[in-house]
Amino acid sequence: MHMAGRKQKKYKNKRKNFIREKKIYCGKEWMEVDIVPVTNIPEAGKKKTGHTCQKQQNLNDKRSKRRFLQVAHTNFSRGDYHISLTYSNAHLPSSLMEAEKTVHNYLNRVKRRMKKVTGKELKWILVTEYTPEEEEGQQMVIEGLEDKRTKPVRVHHHIIMNGGLSRDEMELLWSSTRINWKKAHDAGYRSSVDMLGFINCDRLQPDENGLEGLANYINKRKKSARKWSTSQNLEKPKEKKNDYKYSFKKIREMAKTPEDKAVWRSQYKGYEPVKIDYRYNIYTGWSIYLRLRKLPGSKCG
Numbered sequence: 001m002h003m004a005g006r007k008q009k010k011y012k013n014k015r016k017n018f019i020r021e022k023k024i025y026c027g028k029e030w031m032e033v034d035i036v037p038v039t040n041i042p043e044a045g046k047k048k049t050g051h052t053c054q055k056q057q058n059l060n061d062k063r064s065k066r067r068f069l070q071v072a073h074t075n076f077s078r079g080d081y082h083i084s085l086t087y088s089n090a091h092l093p094s095s096l097m098e099a100e101k102t103v104h105n106y107l108n109r110v111k112r113r114m115k116k117v118t119g120k121e122l123k124w125i126l127v128t129e130y131t132p133e134e135e136e137g138q139q140m141v142i143e144g145l146e147d148k149r150t151k152p153v154r155v156h157h158h159i160i161m162n163g164g165l166s167r168d169e170m171e172l173l174w175s176s177t178r179i180n181w182k183k184a185h186d187a188g189y190r191s192s193v194d195m196l197g198f199i200n201c202d203r204l205q206p207d208e209n210g211l212e213g214l215a216n217y218i219n220k221r222k223k224s225a226r227k228w229s230t231s232q233n234l235e236k237p238k239e240k241k242n243d244y245k246y247s248f249k250k251i252r253e254m255a256k257t258p259e260d261k262a263v264w265r266s267q268y269k270g271y272e273p274v275k276i277d278y279r280y281n282i283y284t285g286w287s288i289y290l291r292l293r294k295l296p297g298s299k300c301g
Helices: 002-012 054-075 096-118 167-172 187-192 212-218 248-254 261-267
Strands: 017-026 030-039 081-086 124-132 140-142 152-161 199-203 228-230 238-242 271-281 285-294
Touching: 017 054, 017 248, 030 054, 030 248, 054 124, 054 212, 054 228, 081 167, 096 124, 096 152, 096 167, 167 199, 248 285, 261 271
Parallel strands: none
Antiparallel strands: 017 030, 017 238, 030 285, 081 152, 081 199, 124 140, 124 152, 124 228, 271 285
């Protein structure tokens, strides 16, 4: 028993090194792949501290932006909307809490209208952006209103949501007036509606990089750790792991030709690589991050 215990302890403490492939399916069109080294030994020089350093904050921000894009690709595409919302001076919220309440009331109005007209459920991603008085000229993006003591100078929102209603309907709902939809097409009536501010509703127009450009635009600031919120009915990206497909030797060979898309077309048939990111760590070696788009007519995945 004593010898068996020693063997188990020795096996437990044995260093484990392998390459993990993690596929992240973002809806029917997009897939991301992480090919990363995995080890049970902490990196040399790492120290645990009670405070998050700037480098870690930047890493958290980068991960948050990446997750934002994955969620957006999973749930939204051409035909859906990007909406920008601002406030007039008369309706400028006195606190961030009031701004959050106002925009959620707007989402509730859209939700009720969409259900009545189309039978669909509303899906959305919300980002709130504001400039604090004490940091004039700098902008902050938040979710959850962590700093409720900060009075906003100017607050606005970005929303990505599913289509179904007309753009006129979406814009008319950004008001304090209870809309009479029988008169909604009358110019005189529309001019009498008390709008909360400016609203612009555009259809999503994904390019070869999908919604990355839009995601970068509405997440352009990094003054907060939590930047965005979503409706509860969004589909989550699906993950699949494989610890046997790649070896350290194979990854080193691939790193010699980092721009070779043909390699990845053969590895992931039916997909076209649109982004290839190689990163090197002196302790663990190479990591590779891919974004791929499914080819039209492909039955893979």
